[in-house]
Amino acid sequence: xxxxxxxxxxxxxxxxxxxxxxxxxxxxxxxxxxxxxxxxxxxxxxxxxxxxxxxxxxxxxxxxxxxxxxxxxxxxxxxxxxxxxxxxxxxxxxxxxxxxxxxxxxxxxxxxxxxxxxxxxxxxxxxxxxxxxxxxxxxxxxxxxxxxxxxxxxxxxxxxxxxxxxxxxxxxxxxxxxxxxxxxxxxxxxxxxxxxxxxxxxxxxxxxxxxxxxxxxxxxxxxxxxxxxxxxxxxxxxxxxxxxxxxxxxxxxxxxxxxxxxxxxxxxxxxxxxxxxxxxxxxxxxxxxxxxxxxxxxxxxxxxxxxxxxxxxxxxxxxxxxxxxxxxxxxxxxxxxxxxxxxxxxxxxxxxxxxxxxxxxxxxxxxxxxxxxxxxxxxxxxxxxxxxxxxxxxxxxxxxxxxxxxxxxxxxxxxxxxxxxxxxxxxxxxxxxxxxxxxxxx
Amino acid sequence: xxxxxxxxxxxxxxxxxxxxxxxxxxxxxxxxxxxxxxxxxxxxxxxxxxxxxxxxxxxxxxxxxxxxxxxxxxxxxxxxxxxxxxxxxxxxxxxxxxxxxxxxxxxxxxxxxxxxxxxxxxxxxxxxxxxxxxxxxxxxxxxxxxxxxxxxxxxxxxxxxxxxxxxxxxxxxxxxxxxxxxxxxxxxxxxxxxxxxxxxxxxxxxxxxxxxxxxxxxxxxxxxxxxxxxxxxxxxxxxxxxxxxxxxxxxxxxxxxxxxxxxxxxxxxxxxxxxxxxxxxxxxxxxxxxxxxxxxxxxxxxxxxxxxxxxxxxxxxxxxxxxxxxxxxxxxxxxxxxxxxxxxxxxxxxxxxxxxxxxxxxxxxxxxxxxxxxxxxxxxxxxxxxxxxxxxxxxxxxxxxxxxxxxxxxxxxxxxxxxxxxxxxxxxxxxxxxxxxxxxxxxxxxxxxxxxxxxxxxxxxxxxxxxxxxxxxxxxxxxxxxxxxxxxxxxxxxxxxxxxxxxxxxxxxxxxxxxxxxxxxxxxxxxxxxxxxxxxxx
Numbered sequence: 001x002x003x004x005x006x007x008x009x010x011x012x013x014x015x016x017x018x019x020x021x022x023x024x025x026x027x028x029x030x031x032x033x034x035x036x037x038x039x040x041x042x043x044x045x046x047x048x049x050x051x052x053x054x055x056x057x058x059x060x061x062x063x064x065x066x067x068x069x070x071x072x073x074x075x076x077x078x079x080x081x082x083x084x085x086x087x088x089x090x091x092x093x094x095x096x097x098x099x100x101x102x103x104x105x106x107x108x109x110x111x112x113x114x115x116x117x118x119x120x121x122x123x124x125x126x127x128x129x130x131x132x133x134x135x136x137x138x139x140x141x142x143x144x145x146x147x148x149x150x151x152x153x154x155x156x157x158x159x160x161x162x163x164x165x166x167x168x169x170x171x172x173x174x175x176x177x178x179x180x181x182x183x184x185x186x187x188x189x190x191x192x193x194x195x196x197x198x199x200x201x202x203x204x205x206x207x208x209x210x211x212x213x214x215x216x217x218x219x220x221x222x223x224x225x226x227x228x229x230x231x232x233x234x235x236x237x238x239x240x241x242x243x244x245x246x247x248x249x250x251x252x253x254x255x256x257x258x259x260x261x262x263x264x265x266x267x268x269x270x271x272x273x274x275x276x277x278x279x280x281x282x283x284x285x286x287x288x289x290x291x292x293x294x295x296x297x298x299x300x301x302x303x304x305x306x307x308x309x310x311x312x313x314x315x316x317x318x319x320x321x322x323x324x325x326x327x328x329x330x331x332x333x334x335x336x337x338x339x340x341x342x343x344x345x346x347x348x349x350x351x352x353x354x355x356x357x358x359x360x361x362x363x364x365x366x367x368x369x370x371x372x373x374x375x376x377x378x379x380x381x382x383x384x385x386x387x388x389x390x391x392x393x394x395x396x397x398x399x400x401x402x403x404x405x406x407x408x409x410x411x412x413x414x415x416x417x418x419x420x421x422x423x424x425x426x427x428x429x430x431x432x433x434x435x436x437x438x439x440x441x442x
Numbered sequence: 443x444x445x446x447x448x449x450x451x452x453x454x455x456x457x458x459x460x461x462x463x464x465x466x467x468x469x470x471x472x473x474x475x476x477x478x479x480x481x482x483x484x485x486x487x488x489x490x491x492x493x494x495x496x497x498x499x500x501x502x503x504x505x506x507x508x509x510x511x512x513x514x515x516x517x518x519x520x521x522x523x524x525x526x527x528x529x530x531x532x533x534x535x536x537x538x539x540x541x542x543x544x545x546x547x548x549x550x551x552x553x554x555x556x557x558x559x560x561x562x563x564x565x566x567x568x569x570x571x572x573x574x575x576x577x578x579x580x581x582x583x584x585x586x587x588x589x590x591x592x593x594x595x596x597x598x599x600x601x602x603x604x605x606x607x608x609x610x611x612x613x614x615x616x617x618x619x620x621x622x623x624x625x626x627x628x629x630x631x632x633x634x635x636x637x638x639x640x641x642x643x644x645x646x647x648x649x650x651x652x653x654x655x656x657x658x659x660x661x662x663x664x665x666x667x668x669x670x671x672x673x674x675x676x677x678x679x680x681x682x683x684x685x686x687x688x689x690x691x692x693x694x695x696x697x698x699x700x701x702x703x704x705x706x707x708x709x710x711x712x713x714x715x716x717x718x719x720x721x722x723x724x725x726x727x728x729x730x731x732x733x734x735x736x737x738x739x740x741x742x743x744x745x746x747x748x749x750x751x752x753x754x755x756x757x758x759x760x761x762x763x764x765x766x767x768x769x770x771x772x773x774x775x776x777x778x779x780x781x782x783x784x785x786x787x788x789x790x791x792x793x794x795x796x797x798x799x800x801x802x803x804x805x806x807x808x809x810x811x812x813x814x815x816x817x818x819x820x821x822x823x824x825x826x827x828x829x830x831x832x833x834x835x836x837x838x839x840x841x842x843x844x845x846x847x848x849x850x851x852x853x854x855x856x857x858x859x860x861x862x863x864x865x866x867x868x869x870x871x872x873x874x875x876x877x878x879x880x881x882x883x884x885x886x887x888x889x890x891x892x893x894x895x896x897x898x899x900x901x902x903x904x905x906x907x908x909x910x911x912x913x914x915x916x917x918x919x920x921x922x923x924x925x926x927x928x929x930x931x932x933x934x935x936x937x938x939x940x941x942x943x944x945x946x947x948x949x950x951x952x953x954x955x956x957x958x959x960x961x962x963x964x965x966x967x968x969x970x971x972x973x974x975x976x977x978x979x980x
Contacts, residue, residue: 008514009525012934016604019896021930022923023605023971055941058521062487062937079461083498085543109525177466178622178949178959182973214658216785217777245453262782265793269453274465281465284498285952288491288945295938296605296970306605309973317949318622320962323975 006110010035013064016305028304039066039110042302045131046070047120047147049096051282052137052173054086055291057104060135061111063299068104069131071116071123072097077243083284120147121423128168129154133298135171137291139280141200142369142421144172145336148185148193149422152337155188160339162188171297173290177281180290183312183328184297187337190311191328194336198364199328203278218267221255222275229254242277251276289315335366341414341427346404349432353385353407354400360417368419375415377408386418404430456500456546463499471956472500476546478571478955479503483556483586484510485536487519487935488602489576491944494522496951497540503548504540505570508533509555519935556582564589572951574598580848580879587612587844596954599844600947603878603888604931605970606871607943610980611950611961612844615739617750618837619829620958627720629772629834632666633679634725636771642791643667648696656698657706658781660788661713662721668693668714669722679722689722690715709779727761727769727834734838735761745814749821752814753829754836756806760799770799770830800830841964847980855914857980865920868967868976874924877907888933900929939970 007014017034044065046056049072060068074096076087086103087096097115104113116123120143128134128150138144151170156163170185172193185192210216211224230240235250242248252272259267273279293313300306312328315321333340344359353373360368372386384399384407386392399407409415411432416425457464464472478501482489485508493504510516510532517525522539523532533551541549552559556575559566560582567573573590575583575597583599590597590612597612635643643666648659672680672689680686693714697705727735734740735758739751761767773796775789804826808818829836846852861869881889881903889899903925908918919925946966953961965978 005514009518011515012519012936015890015930015932015934016936019890019930019932021927023927059938059941062519062521078455078458081498081544082460082463082500085494085498088542089545107521107524214781214785216780216782216789263786264782270461270465273461279462279465282462283466283949284463284495285945285949288495288948289942292938292941292945293970293973296936296942296973299936299938306971313973316624317946317959318624319960320977321946321950321966321975323968323973325973 010064017303023306025304025307028306034303034305035064038064038302041067042133043067043131044069044298045128045134046137047134047143048072048137048139049084049086049100049115050074050080050137050139051083051284051287052175052291052294053096054084054100055288056135056137056173056295057086057100057113059292059295060298061104061108061113063295065298065302066111068111068113069116070097070101070113071118071120072100073117073119083282083287085284120150125150125154131168133169133171133301135173135294135298137173137294139174141367144193145197145421146423148187149336149424151185151187152192153424157339169301171294171301173294175282175286175290177283178286178316178318180286180315181313182290182293182297182309182315184301184308185311189330191330192334192337195331195334196312196328197367200367202364202367215258215262215264218255218259218264218271219275221258221262221264221267222251222272224258225251225254226276240276242273248273248276286315286317289317335426335428336422341429343429343431346411346430346432349405350403352401352403356404357385357400360419368417368421370420372418373415374418374425375407375409375413377413382408384415388418388420460500467952467956467958471958474956475952476500476502479505479569480951480955481505481507481567481570481573483507483573483575484577485520485522485532486576486602486940487516487521487937488600488607488940488944488947489574490520490522490536490540491941492574492576492600492947492951493536493540494543495945495948497543497547497549499952500544500546501955503550504537505549506533506537506551507554507556507559508536508551509553509558519937519940521937556586560585560589567595568593570595572596572598572954574600574947574951576600576602580883584845584848591843591845597844598947598950598954600943601875602935602940602943603875604928604934604936605939606875606928606931607939607968607970608871608875609943609947609950609962609966610844611841611954611964613839613841613954613961613964616839616841616954616957616961617748618839618953618957618960619750619832621832621835621837622959623835626835628774628776630662630665630721630775631725631768631771632662632669632721633673633723634766634768635666636795638795639791642788643670653698653706655781655784657708657710658779658784659710660775660780660785661710661717661778662775662788663784664693664696664711664714665717665721668696679724680718686718686722690718693718713778725768727767731769731834731836734836737838743810743814745816747814749825750829750836752810752816752821753803753807753826756803756810756826757829757833759806759810760803764802765799769833770803771796772831772834773797774831796830800827803830837960839961839963842980850913853914854980855916857978858914859916861978862916862919868969868974869978870919870924871967871969872965872978872980873907873910873919874903874928876910877903877925878928880906880910888931890929890932892932896929896932900925903929936970939968942970943968 018030018032020030046053049070075093076091076096086100091099095117097117101113101115104111136147151168156166167186173182206220206223211220215221240247252269256267297309300308310327313325315323333342335342357371360366360371370387373384374381375384383396385396409430413430415428417428418425482493485506512523512528512530512532516523522536527535531553533553537549537551567589594614599610601608646663648667680689697708697711700706734754740754743755773793775792804823807821807826811818811820861867889903890896950961953959962977963979965980968975
């Protein structure tokens with residue numbers, strides 16, 4: 001393929017890159033070099049090779065990008081094929097990242113996609129630092145928060161001033177059914193994932209007493225079998241695997257028995273699957289729209305041809321087509337992107353360590369998953385609790401029932417919190433309310 | 443007696459493959475999709491993006507009409523053409539490559555231009571479910587729009603130009619039963635409960651319940667008790683904020699107290715207080731539904747009436763005769779704090795009445811079918827039940843013919859004129875796009891298509907737009923910026939812009955096919971520069 005061919009092939013992109021217009025960014029310089037930059041030098045990382053990821057790869061490759069890394073830990077399943085169009089029946093069981101990369105590299109000569117069949121947590125700072133822009137098409141909030149934290153940890157501050165060249169923009173897309181959103185994040189400069197954590201509704205959970213004593217919905221019956229009956233009867237000598245039809249069948253039959261017992265109607269196999277696997281409905285069209293919006297933003301950032309989305313767009317095409325763009329605001333004391341430790345109000349001096357852990361998990365602006373806490377007590381760093389390492393968990397378990405005061409924490413104490421939602425430990429400052437402090441002094 | 447638990451149903455491969463979308467439009471939506479045959483005119487990048495999002499979810503069949511041979515620049519904008527196929531038929535290769543996406547789908551192509559087909563075999567379009575066009579020139583569009591208007595087949599016209607995308611749907615009449623509203627208020631009928639519901643409420647005396655039962659009474663019962671009391675004291679339901687607040691206070695005073703006279707935590711009462719805002723008003727049939735029921739098509743049924751109108755008439759007759767001017771009951775009760783027995787018995791009351799209402803509507807439907815000389819199995823009981831469940835959200839959309847928009851004698855320019863008065867309005871893109879179509883007719887190219895013609899084309903495009911605005915009786919455009927910008931694009935198709943509209947157009951197509959959710963009404967514009975969009979009715 002000669003350059004003449006490439007010249008004709010990209011004639012669409014060349015018009016907007018080699019001509020200026022009234023809506024361009026002021027710093028935009030029309031030039032043939034821009035296209036070359038996209039295809040040879042601009043390094044992108046696409047996270048997730050699922051519904052959004054497949055679309056993103058196609059869109060970015062056809063927007064002239066030639067250097068793309070792709071990371072995904074999943075393998076292909078039958079239920080992916082209604083939207084993840086780079087995969088075929090014969091690919092079921094294979095790595096999403098590898099199959100998707102191979103497909104794009106074959107279909108679009110000149111585009112180089114490098115797959116990484118692993119978790120994002122398996123890669124280090126040096127890996128992430130090489131990219132110009134990171135695009136995430138994830139269905140997991142924890143993973144989103146983690147990559148957000150990673151990009152923030154790559155920022156350089158000199159005398160409190162952010163070194164702009166250390167900023168790696170993150171474009172994030174998300175979909176659910178006929179709804180979706182796309183956003184542009186400039187870490188350290190604009191609202192990050194943690195700044196707007198309250199946009200993600202906490203997962204629906206049913207109170208234990210409802211599912212045990214007063215079930216009303218088929219969902220309550222399914223949850224009962226999942227959280228009470230399965231651990232007790234342990235039918236297959238292993239935890240529930242939502243992808244194992246035998247497991248789903250067992251849960252279906254048991255929850256159906258329970259539904260019949262309580263005269264609860266509407267229990268279906270599909271519902272059982274949905275509840276057990278926490279399935280989010282998905283359709284090709286919404287993924288196409290959101291991925292396209294993300295790709296346009298990548299193109300704008302990489303070429304400066306027009307200003308970026310500032311900075312959040314929502315879509316809903318249930319009733320006509322509705323889109324809305326607005327500026328999500330940066331949080332002054334954001335856990336991830338501010339330099340200020342988050343204050344945690346402690347209203348009761350008898351509060352136990354386990355209660356503090358519960359606060360970290362339940363508050364909508366924290367939503368942690370398995371927090372571990374260390375603190376500097378009397379000049380020494382002490383691990384107060386760590387859930388993720390079994391030996392440390394055992395040693396620190398007894399701290400759970402101790403009060404914060406007993407553990408040596410005081411008003412103003414800083415705690416370091418580690419959690420799977422972030423690659424870095426987060427510093428928080430305990431603020432005992434005045435009345436508590438008074439009692440302390442007595 | 444507990445029946446033995448049924449064995450898990452065997453899940454077909456098809457069910458498993460489409461699982462994530464079946465949760466959105468159900469098995470009946472999927473069946474409609476699998477029975478549909480769509481036609482795409484011009485397999486541009488935009489065209490194949492639309493088909494991609496229809497082939498993946500399993501549309502029955504597609505046909506591509508395109509006379510073009512694949513060029514180098516097609517490869518740069520279209521994912522469903524490979525670089526080896528330059529020079530071959532665009533219709534043929536696109537069909538082949540799209541079919542690789544889903545073995546359940548059938549596809550074929552005609553490598554003739556739409557102009558030829560429109561001239562030689564206008565009947566060609568008779569059997570499609572929906573027709574979609576991209577980059578279709580004005581003259582063919584006008585002819586096609588007239589043909590499909592007469593055939594009553596939805597037409598979706600799409601364009602992608604630089605950073606701007608445009609979509610227009612044309613349909614004579616589109617009726618929707620399942621609109622999937624985002625927030626549905628429960629249909630509780632507390633102001634005027636039907637007999638079995640009233641009996642159920644009357645059988646419960648809140649004061650006599652022990653504490654455990656008192657904290658487990660469904661909020662619907664609590665709300666009814668206090669509303670009944672309110673009505674007996676005030677003669678009517680609470681109407682304004684103040685009265686509703688008083689009702690809330692009344693309910694709050696019913697919360698039991700502990701030994702220190704502090705109110706105990708009764709979640710069911712809190713739920714009742716919360717529901718005051720939405721659930722204590724006088725029952726009213728939504729005005730949009732009344733409009734459907736009072737429509738000529740509903741009142742004057744003929745032998746050719748669509749099932750939608752026949753069932754709507756049956757519902758109207760039901761309301762006026764057996765339903766005391768209320769729609770058939772929805773029958774769904776939201777989840778609420780309650781013990782199983784109290785909740786289920788309440789649910790049963792609503793459920794049984796809904797079934798009885800649907801049964802009555804079904805009998806009236808059969809009667810109407812007989813009256814207009816149609817077989818009584820023309821509509822199934824299942825259809826009637828579905829209609830009754832969604833009766834408070836039914837929707838009708840009546841469109842306009844695209845050809846009228848292009849004819850100075852029939853065009854209704856009021857929407858354009860009005861929108862253009864607002865300098866922020868995205869209507870300006872519609873105007874420029876129409877100007878470009880005029881330009882194409884006159885000069886047989888896109889403005890700015892050739893590098894050395896950009897400046898002169900700006901002048902020519904401005905002239906085309908002025909002519910159009912004059913026809914509509916509008917003043918000139920406030921700024922030339924948009925004209926410059928479109929000449930910069932020079933007819934280019936940016937893939938990510940096409941992919942954006944492609945996804946949306948596919949979803950609009952699915953709305954027409956499944957009769958679920960409301961389609962756009964009727965013109966949509968997307969600006970990728972600002973990431974904004976707007977809809978207009980033209």
